[in-house]
Amino acid sequence: xxxxxxxxxxxxxxxxxxxxxxxxxxxxxxxxxxxxxxxxxxxxxxxxxxxxxxxxxxxxxxxxxxxxxxxxxxxxxxxxxxxxxxxxxxxxxxxxxxxxxxxxxxxxxxxxxxxxxxxxxxxxxxxxxxxxxxxxxxxxxxxxxxxxxxxxxxxxxxxxxxxxxxxxxxxxxxxxxxxxxxxxxxxxxxxxxxxxxxxxxxxxxxxxxxxxxxxxxxxxxxxxxxxxxxxxxxxxxxxxxxxxxxxxxxxxxxxxxxxxxxxxxxxxxxxxxxxxxxxxxxxxxxxx
Numbered sequence: 001x002x003x004x005x006x007x008x009x010x011x012x013x014x015x016x017x018x019x020x021x022x023x024x025x026x027x028x029x030x031x032x033x034x035x036x037x038x039x040x041x042x043x044x045x046x047x048x049x050x051x052x053x054x055x056x057x058x059x060x061x062x063x064x065x066x067x068x069x070x071x072x073x074x075x076x077x078x079x080x081x082x083x084x085x086x087x088x089x090x091x092x093x094x095x096x097x098x099x100x101x102x103x104x105x106x107x108x109x110x111x112x113x114x115x116x117x118x119x120x121x122x123x124x125x126x127x128x129x130x131x132x133x134x135x136x137x138x139x140x141x142x143x144x145x146x147x148x149x150x151x152x153x154x155x156x157x158x159x160x161x162x163x164x165x166x167x168x169x170x171x172x173x174x175x176x177x178x179x180x181x182x183x184x185x186x187x188x189x190x191x192x193x194x195x196x197x198x199x200x201x202x203x204x205x206x207x208x209x210x211x212x213x214x215x216x217x218x219x220x221x222x223x224x225x226x227x228x229x230x231x232x233x234x235x236x237x238x239x240x241x242x243x244x245x246x247x248x249x250x251x252x253x254x255x256x257x258x259x260x261x262x263x264x265x266x267x268x269x270x271x272x273x274x275x276x277x278x279x280x281x282x283x284x285x286x287x288x
Contacts, residue, residue, distance in 0.1 A: 019230070019231055019234045019235075019257075019280060020084075021234040021254060021255065021256045021257055022057075022230045022231070022234050022256075022257045022259065022280055023057045023058035023086050023124065023256070023257070023258050023259070024056065024057055024058060024230075024258075024259040024260070024261075024273050024276050024277050024280075024282075025052075025056035025057060025058040025059045025060065025260055025261075025273050026052075026056065026059060026060070026260060026261055026262065026269040026270055026273050027059070027060045027061075027062050027260060027262045027263075027266075027269070028059065028060070028061060028062050028063065029048045029049050029052040029053075029059060030045070030048060031266060031267075033266070033267040034267065034270060037267065037270075037271075038052075038055075038270040038271070039051060039052075049077065049080050049081065050080050050081070052270070053080065053081040053082060053085045054082060054284050054285050055270065055274055055284050056270070056273050056274065056277065057084065057085060057086065057277065057282060058085065058086040058087070058088060058124060058258060058260070059085075059086075059087055059088070060087075060088040060089075060090065060127065060206075060260045060262060061087055061088065061089050061090060062090050064089045064090055064091065064092065064111070064116075065090040065091065065092065065093050065129065066093065068092070068110065068111070068114050069114060069115070070114075070115060071114070071115025071118050072115075072118075073115070074115050074116055074117075074118035074119050075115075075118040077119065077122075078118060078119050078120060078122055081122060082285045084285075085122055086122055086123070086124035086258075087119055087122055087123060087124055088124040088125050088126070088127055088160075088204075088258060088260070089116060089123070089124075089126050089127065090126075090127045090129055091108075091111050091126050091127060091128045091129070092107055092108075092110070092111040093129075094107040094110075095107035095108045095111060095128065096128050096129060096130050096131070096134075097130075097131055100140060101140045101141060101143060101144035102140050102143035102144060102147075104144055104147060105147050108147050108148065108149070109149075112126075112149055112152045112157065113152060116152065117152050117153035117154075117155045120155065123155060123157075124158070124258060125158040125159065125160045125183065125202065125204060125258060126157060126158065126159050126160070127160050127161075127162055127185070127204075128148075128159060128160070128161045128162065129161075129162040129164075129185075130161065130162065130163050130164055130165070131164065132164040132165060132191075132192065133165065134163070134164070134165055135165050135167045136163070136165065136167040136168045136170060136172075136173050138172055138173075138176060141173075141176065142176055142180075145176065145177070145180040145182055146180070148180070148182070158183070158200070158202060159182045159183070159200075160182065160183040160184065160185055160200065160202075160204045161177065161182055161183070161184055161185065162185040162187075162206070163184065163185070163193070164192045164193065165193070166193050168193060169193050169195055169245055170245070171245060171246065174197050174199055174245060174246065177199035177200070178199045178200075181200055181201060182199060182200055183198070183199055183200030183201075183202055183203070183204050184197065184198075184199045184200070184204075185204050185205070185206055186203070186204065186205045186206070186242065187205070187206045187207070187208055188205075188207050188208060188209050189206075189208040189209060189263070189264075190209075194242075194243055195243055195244055195245050196238070196239065196242035196243060196244050197244045197245050197246055197248075198233075198238060198248075198249075201253075201255055201256075202255050202256040202257065202258065203230075203233040203234075203255060203256075203257045203258070204257075204258045205226075205229075205230075205257075205258070205259045205260070206260050206262045206263070207226065207259065207260065207261050207262065207264075207272070208262055208263035208264050209264050210261060210263075210264035210265045210266075210268045210269060210272050211264065211265055211268070212265035212267065212268060214268065215268070215271060216268065216271045216272050216274075216275040217261060217264065217265060217268030217269060217271060217272030217275075218261075218272050218275075218276075220275075223272070223275050223276050223279055224279055225241075226259065226276060227276055227279040227280055229241075229242065230257045230259055230280070231280070233255060233257045234254060234255060234256070234257045235251075235254060236251050236252040236253050236254050236255060237251050237252075259273075259276065260273075261273045261276070
């Protein structure tokens with residue numbers, strides 16, 4: 001099924017105050033080209049997270065996709081960041097990069113019990129990212145979703161899947177994700193399927209089209225448009241100009257929103273995220 005795109009563009013008027021439900025940031029905080037552009041000259045590597053977490057309101061962690069971290073690492077992240085900061089964690093690739101997803105139980109358990117609960121209230125959604133070649137097979141995918149735990153150490157978990165094959169652009173997939181209350185990543189990248197149907201109780205966007213030639217990665221009008229879309233999601237609605245498989249439901253309850261400037265010209269990602277947050281009225285907390 002080809003997604004539909006509703007024509008009207010969102011307002012470009014800047015909101016006067018931040019919506020507390022909207023978090024925005026980048027992928028990780030260790031990237032050499034950010035030194036001297038995002039990070040102040042001479043800032044010790046050991047203080048990069050402290051600094052980044054006071055310019056942004058969230059970070060998506062990619063390192064957890066490649067290897068298991070120790071509880072002490074999550075505890076340290078918690079202690080170095082402001083009270084309202086949030087980490088989204090990309091789950092272990094060993095859980096998602098497999099032929100039979102129903103056999104992922106041990107890998108899922110190893111990840112969720114690795115100490116992520118040390119983040120406490122700063123733990124945002126867990127991102128389960130699938131390879132572009134992973135085809136939607138309803139029975140096997142449902143078996144995987146059924147394995148995702150609802151909590152760990154008494155801490156509620158929120159799950160979002162990043163599906164990258166066009167076979168997921170199906171009403172059957174939408175119904176399945178909604179049944180398990182799992183959100184679906186929306187991406188603006190041409191190389192991956194882009195459909196903005198909401199399947200969980202929060203919205204999650206990975207914006208991957210930043211341009212090196214633009215100081216803020218995205219043009220000013222595009223940043224205003226994304227800010228307005230985020231505000232519509234947060235208010236319980238849905239943007240009218242993003243591609244979907246089905247018509248958006250009636251206005252729902254307010255929801256949390258996560259927006260990450262995550263790829264494309266990565267050197268521009270912090271500037272894009274900060275410009276986006278500025279349009280929401282975000283005021284960075286004081287440096288520790």
